[in-house]
Amino acid sequence: MRLNQLSLRAAGVIDHIEALSTHDAIAQRLGELGFVPGEPVKVIAFGPLGGDPMAVEIGFTRFALRRSEAHRIVLRDNTAATAPSCAAQPHEQADPAASSPSASTADSSSHQAPVAGPLA
Amino acid sequence: MTDLPPLRVALVGNPNCGKTAIFNQLTGSRQKVANYAGVTVERKAGRLVTPAGRRVQVLDLPGTYSLAATSPDEAVTRDVCRGVYKGEPAPDLLVSVVAATNLRLHLRFMLELRQLGRPMIVVLNMIDAIRKQGLTIDIPRLQAELGVPVVSAVGIKRGGCQNILAALDAPAPTPPTPLPEGTDLHAEVRRLLALCVARTTERTQLFEDKLDRWVLHPVWGMLILFVLLFIMFQAVFSWAQPFMDMLDNGMKSLGDHVGALLPDGVLRSLVVDGIIAGAGTVIVFLPQILILFLWILALEESGYLPRAAFMLDKLMASAGLSGRSFIPLLSSFACAVPGIMSTRTIQNPRDRMVTIMIAPLMTCSARLPVYALLIGAFIPARHIAGLFNLQGLVLFGLYAAGILSALVVARVLKRRATTDEHPLLLELPNYRLPGLQSLSIELWQRARIFLSRVGTIIVTLSVLMWALSSFPAPPAGATGPAIDYSLAGRIGHLMLPFFQFIGFNWQICVALIPGLAAREVAVSALATVYSVGASEADAASQLAPLLSAQWSLATAFSLLAWYVYAPQCFSTLAVIRRETGSWRLVWISTAYLFGMAYAASFLAYHITRLISG
Numbered sequence: 001m002r003l004n005q006l007s008l009r010a011a012g013v014i015d016h017i018e019a020l021s022t023h024d025a026i027a028q029r030l031g032e033l034g035f036v037p038g039e040p041v042k043v044i045a046f047g048p049l050g051g052d053p054m055a056v057e058i059g060f061t062r063f064a065l066r067r068s069e070a071h072r073i074v075l076r077d078n079t080a081a082t083a084p085s086c087a088a089q090p091h092e093q094a095d096p097a098a099s100s101p102s103a104s105t106a107d108s109s110s111h112q113a114p115v116a117g118p119l120a
Numbered sequence: 121m122t123d124l125p126p127l128r129v130a131l132v133g134n135p136n137c138g139k140t141a142i143f144n145q146l147t148g149s150r151q152k153v154a155n156y157a158g159v160t161v162e163r164k165a166g167r168l169v170t171p172a173g174r175r176v177q178v179l180d181l182p183g184t185y186s187l188a189a190t191s192p193d194e195a196v197t198r199d200v201c202r203g204v205y206k207g208e209p210a211p212d213l214l215v216s217v218v219a220a221t222n223l224r225l226h227l228r229f230m231l232e233l234r235q236l237g238r239p240m241i242v243v244l245n246m247i248d249a250i251r252k253q254g255l256t257i258d259i260p261r262l263q264a265e266l267g268v269p270v271v272s273a274v275g276i277k278r279g280g281c282q283n284i285l286a287a288l289d290a291p292a293p294t295p296p297t298p299l300p301e302g303t304d305l306h307a308e309v310r311r312l313l314a315l316c317v318a319r320t321t322e323r324t325q326l327f328e329d330k331l332d333r334w335v336l337h338p339v340w341g342m343l344i345l346f347v348l349l350f351i352m353f354q355a356v357f358s359w360a361q362p363f364m365d366m367l368d369n370g371m372k373s374l375g376d377h378v379g380a381l382l383p384d385g386v387l388r389s390l391v392v393d394g395i396i397a398g399a400g401t402v403i404v405f406l407p408q409i410l411i412l413f414l415w416i417l418a419l420e421e422s423g424y425l426p427r428a429a430f431m432l433d434k435l436m437a438s439a440g441l442s443g444r445s446f447i448p449l450l451s452s453f454a455c456a457v458p459g460i461m462s463t464r465t466i467q468n469p470r471d472r473m474v475t476i477m478i479a480p481l482m483t484c485s486a487r488l489p490v491y492a493l494l495i496g497a498f499i500p501a502r503h504i505a506g507l508f509n510l511q512g513l514v515l516f517g518l519y520a521a522g523i524l525s526a527l528v529v530a531r532v533l534k535r536r537a538t539t540d541e542h543p544l545l546l547e548l549p550n551y552r553l554p555g556l557q558s559l560s561i562e563l564w565q566r567a568r569i570f571l572s573r574v575g576t577i578i579v580t581l582s583v584l585m586w587a588l589s590s591f592p593a594p595p596a597g598a599t600g601p602a603i604d605y606s607l608a609g610r611i612g613h614l615m616l617p618f619f620q621f622i623g624f625n626w627q628i629c630v631a632l633i634p635g636l637a638a639r640e641v642a643v644s645a646l647a648t649v650y651s652v653g654a655s656e657a658d659a660a661s662q663l664a665p666l667l668s669a670q671w672s673l674a675t676a677f678s679l680l681a682w683y684v685y686a687p688q689c690f691s692t693l694a695v696i697r698r699e700t701g702s703w704r705l706v707w708i709s710t711a712y713l714f715g716m717a718y719a720a721s722f723l724a725y726h727i728t729r730l731i732s733g
């Protein structure tokens with residue numbers, strides 16, 4: 001599953017960024033913008049013409065990405081995404097900070113997951 | 121303390137961290153905008169004196185996401201921060217501005233700066249907004265973890281930068297020890313967030329979430345965009361009117377007063393008809409230009425502009441461009457010069473070139489005086505469906521014609537382009553209420569640029585026009601109007617054979633010449649040509665009835681069409697040369713704009729003649 005395949009208001013967790021070449025400036029910039037493994041992302045809008053570009057939310061930041069750019073972002077498959085601390089089920093999710101801040105990903109999602117939370 | 125050399129401070133941060141608001145707050149109107157040596161990146165510097173009396177020089181570096189630069193302005197930030205920029209001494213202190221509302225993204229760049237190991241302080245900006253997000257930040261803890269001073273600020277609030285001033289008065293901080301080479305900065309950000317950021321309340325729905333559902337909606341979003349642009353153009357025409365009348369009357373009575381003081385003769389004619397009338401016809405349009413700038417600035421500061429780019433990206437892509445081109449093109453509605461300069465944020469060189477080429481097709485504010493004069497003279501101020509002002513509709517149509525032509529030209533230019541990728545990767549920042557102080561400083565700077573142009577180029581050209589149209593004086597016993605015998609008259613008559621096919625008379629031909637230097641001069645040139653020809657000292661308001669009496673509708677439409685493409689002003693050509701380093705592009709754009717202008721005027725003239733009989 002890739003970011004560009006998500007539907008409106010669907011969320012996922014980034015697995016990795018796929019560089020199309022050894023000097024893929026877009027892939028590098030995506031990393032600098034915070035598209036890094038373990039981060040939850042959510043689709044908040046599609047462009048008015050042909051659904052391109054798409055607006056995604058990562059943390060408290062929103063970015064407009066072309067679909068070809070979003071294609072570089074590979075999401076974790078569902079088995080990984082159903083782990084308790086991840087944001088695969090954003091609906092009605094309680095603040096995970098209250099539950100178990102065990103792994104470092106859980107720590108980050110205590111800050112992140114609510115963003116993907118109650119709006120869907 | 122005052123005899124110490126001034127402390128050199130550089131503001132660094134991500135785009136949308138609120139750096140410019142802090143810069144405006146700190147330095148107020150003591151700013152200087154220039155270019156970095158050798159490149160065309162805007163260098164914004166300002167001065168301030170701290171409460172303890174220390175003099176500080178503040179440099180506002182271009183915003184960037186990373187020190188791995190992908191554009192010329194990001195490269196400037198990288199090199200100045202590293203202290204290797206030629207001609208720019210290394211700053212004594214880096215002030216890393218971080219939006220408290222967007223720590224995950226901004227702390228990463230702050231850590232990248234910290235890796236440089238230079239003296240720095242961290243400013244947590246927009247500290248007031250995080251409470252709304254239900255978060256608290258443990259600032260002392262963050263400071264201990266980073267090993268550099270951390271202060272909070274509210275850049276858009278008066279007095280919101282006290283902590284920064286206090287930090288500048290404090291003894292210079294010791295440079296931080298960089299993390300080991302190869303540390304994963306994202307992991308470090310997560311660690312810092314886990315340590316220093318706590319959630320105090322349940323997260324409430326963000327304002328952005330609610331608003332973006334409308335603003336980014338395929339249907340409602342487009343409607344909002346359209347309505348905003350439409351109101352903008354209506355406002356330019358109707359809200360500005362009272363101020364324009366005021367300025368118009370002011371300039372007229374100034375002309376009368378000065379005229380009464382001077383003896384009748386060449387000097388009085390020069391001052392009243394050349395200088396005052398020339399400057400007056402253009403100063404009158406200052407309110408319209410300021411309203412336009414105010415709209416663009418407010419849209420920019422509020423965070424709406426990138427969203428408009430999102431909505432229009434696909435449209436721009438159909439012309440082979442990206443949504444990023446939208447902002448330079450929108451700025452070109454104010455003036456093509458800053459528009460072309462802001463194309464530096466477009467990384468793809470070909471996209472950038474095409475954007476530069478079509479920027480002059482966006483109707484700049486300098487063309488407004490011409491449009492305003494002709495629309496005022498020829499289009500009745502009627503309301504259609506009781507709602508829309510007919511004059512406003514025509515103006516809207518002229519803007520639309522420019523935009524459509526730009527799309528066509530871009531397509532043609534991009535046809536031969538290889539199918540490489542044009543990145544969009546645009547941040548949609550949080551919505552903010554534009555700060556009044558910041559807005560007024562930026563607006564004042566625009567007004568100053570416009571007025572200094574009026575003061576120099578335009579008045580000079582007006583005087584030149586006055587001289588051309590006054591000398592040589594008609595021979596004794598001449599019967600025709602004086603200008604017929606002048607140099608201007610002769611030049612106009614020489615141009616006439618070429619331009620009469622598009623309905624221009626020789627007065628228009630004369631006015632086109634100074635219009636090349638600055639488009640708005642065409643109006644004062646017409647005023648000069650006609651006021652001298654009618655031997656009557658007057659200003660723009662008297663020009664309108666004169667024109668509607670002397671010109672056919674076809675001629676007026678032809679001139680309007682001409683100005684949609686308006687062979688460019690010299691400042692636009694100069695900035696194209698400077699930005700691209702290529703004379704070839706200058707010639708190509710001059711030639712194609714001239715060709716399109718002639719063709720459009722030809723069509724407008726002959727179609728109007730056919731219809732109106």
